[in-house]
Amino acid sequence: MTHDSSTPLANASLSSEAEAEQLLERAVLKLNGNILGLVLGLLFGAGIFVATNFLILKGGEEIGPHLGLLRAFFPYYSVTFFGSLLGFIYAFICGYVTGFVIATVYNLVVKLKGN
Numbered sequence: 001m002t003h004d005s006s007t008p009l010a011n012a013s014l015s016s017e018a019e020a021e022q023l024l025e026r027a028v029l030k031l032n033g034n035i036l037g038l039v040l041g042l043l044f045g046a047g048i049f050v051a052t053n054f055l056i057l058k059g060g061e062e063i064g065p066h067l068g069l070l071r072a073f074f075p076y077y078s079v080t081f082f083g084s085l086l087g088f089i090y091a092f093i094c095g096y097v098t099g100f101v102i103a104t105v106y107n108l109v110v111k112l113k114g115n
Contacts, residue, residue, distance in 0.1 A: 029110045037099035044095030045088040052084035 048070070055064040056079065064079035071077045074090040 031103040031106050033100040033103035033107075036103045037096035040099035040102075041092040041095035044098075045092035048087035048091040049084045052079055052087055053081065055079055056081060056084070 051067060052064070055067060068077075068079050070087065074087060077083050077087050077090065
């Protein structure tokens with residue numbers, strides 16, 4: 001048994017299908033700013049922590065002069081174990097804010113596009 005678009009049953013199924021597709025599109029496209037911020041914060045923080053401790057373990061005459069330049073952005077940061085912990089905190093905050101802003105702007109653009 002086939003239904004054409006002139007029957008009420010076909011119109012009802014097309015309408016509910018369009019509504020379901022619209023609902024799915026809204027649910028999939030929205031980003032959670034807290035989760036994206038947490039993920040980027042952990043990635044940024046872990047990157048600074050690992051890089052700093054790698055240079056400490058590697059040793060040498062001058063330990064990490066380039067990484068030490070982060071002290072211009074992160075007060076009291078140094079290429080030491082304590083500095084790696086402090087760098088993790090600073091980088092986590094920067095990553096969290098970055099992720100939250102990205103998600104907020106993305107959601108705003110999706111919302112404006114939908115209107």
